[in-house]
Amino acid sequence: MAQEIVKPDREDVVIAEEIGRVGVITINRPNQLNVISGKVALLLGEKLEKLEKDDGTKLVIIKASGRAFSAGGDLKMFYDGRKTRDSCLEATYRMYWLCYHIHTYKKPLVALVHGMSMGGGASLMTPMRFSAVTENTVFSTPETLIGFHPDCGFSYMLSQLPGRLGEYLGLTGARLKGKEVVAAGLATHIVPSQKLVELEKRLLSLNSGDENAIESVIKEFSTDFEIQENSILNKMSIINECFSKDTVEEILMSFEAEAHKLGNGWIQPVLKHLKKLSPTGLKITLRSIREGRKQTLSDCLKKEFRISNNILRRTISNDFYEGIRAIVISKDNSPKVLSFSFHV
Numbered sequence: 001m002a003q004e005i006v007k008p009d010r011e012d013v014v015i016a017e018e019i020g021r022v023g024v025i026t027i028n029r030p031n032q033l034n035v036i037s038g039k040v041a042l043l044l045g046e047k048l049e050k051l052e053k054d055d056g057t058k059l060v061i062i063k064a065s066g067r068a069f070s071a072g073g074d075l076k077m078f079y080d081g082r083k084t085r086d087s088c089l090e091a092t093y094r095m096y097w098l099c100y101h102i103h104t105y106k107k108p109l110v111a112l113v114h115g116m117s118m119g120g121g122a123s124l125m126t127p128m129r130f131s132a133v134t135e136n137t138v139f140s141t142p143e144t145l146i147g148f149h150p151d152c153g154f155s156y157m158l159s160q161l162p163g164r165l166g167e168y169l170g171l172t173g174a175r176l177k178g179k180e181v182v183a184a185g186l187a188t189h190i191v192p193s194q195k196l197v198e199l200e201k202r203l204l205s206l207n208s209g210d211e212n213a214i215e216s217v218i219k220e221f222s223t224d225f226e227i228q229e230n231s232i233l234n235k236m237s238i239i240n241e242c243f244s245k246d247t248v249e250e251i252l253m254s255f256e257a258e259a260h261k262l263g264n265g266w267i268q269p270v271l272k273h274l275k276k277l278s279p280t281g282l283k284i285t286l287r288s289i290r291e292g293r294k295q296t297l298s299d300c301l302k303k304e305f306r307i308s309n310n311i312l313r314r315t316i317s318n319d320f321y322e323g324i325r326a327i328v329i330s331k332d333n334s335p336k337v338l339s340f341s342f343h344v
């Protein structure tokens with residue numbers, strides 16, 4: 001079924017259809033940029049499990065209605081529950097279980113990704129055996145912007161990226177667009193946006209779970225690409241040098257030293273941004289990604305669940321809720337970070 005057939009005004013936040021031997025799951029919260037609430041995570045998990053157990057289903061496609069794939073977790077849900085201990089515990093568990101299920105799914109999964117694919121939303125794209133992004137796809141793990149940490153398995157996935165790219169993306173929340181997402185290894189193919197619907201129709205016509213056949217179809221629609229000269233992916237020597245340091249303070253010092261060198265004007269805005277973020281969130285993020293290099297996916301998800309629960313309970317600070325207030329609720333973009341400051 002083509003994307004335009006799904007009506008965005010339908011009340012179902014997750015729509016599941018079986019077309020021939022192909023299951024199609026659509027995240028359907030277009031007016032909320034398809035953010036993932038506890039209900040969405042539950043329904044996605046249930047529908048994926050049902051299709052996985054169905055002998056007649058050979059392939060599963062995940063897509064979204066509207067202009068975004070998913071902007072991540074439902075931050076308003078967390079903020080609204082801030083005064084009730086563990087009010088979002090079940091929703092967090094459901095999301096992490098969903099992430100593990102996707103990583104270990106027994107049938108081919110294809111993500112058709114347009115627009116924003118961020119944070120927890122990107123966890124529905126990156127682990128897929130096949131993920132087709134377009135020139136309009138924007139990837140980011142922006143959790144440090146609100147004093148949180150990259151979760152939903154991203155302490156594992158970011159740690160597997162080349163060099164210290166994972167630390168850079170996790171700490172800065174930097175955005176990758178279109179072909180950069182594929183070049184970084186966070187998606188498998190780039191397909192022109194005007195061909196995405198036709199690609200879906202071809203996949204539906206396959207009626208097959210043969211991975212070679214699936215890849216052959218996607219390749220028909222995908223394009224070759226080159227990364228632009230100013231892409232962050234062409235700055236890896238500096239990123240590897242600076243973001244390999246042992247501590248956040250040392251990373252900032254090293255990065256600042258590079259900023260004064262000729263041709264490195266791109267660094268100063270990134271530094272300015274980093275210095276505004278919660279130091280606690282940055283330190284947790286760095287340690288979590290570093291530990292991820294030596295952990296299994298399962299270990300990473302258990303660790304992330306423990307970290308998230310302590311953050312939600314304000315065991316360390318109130319930075320997470322203050323970050324949501326400033327970015328999502330009041331939208332003044334001026335969080336009053338309460339945790340300790342850097343001395344660099």
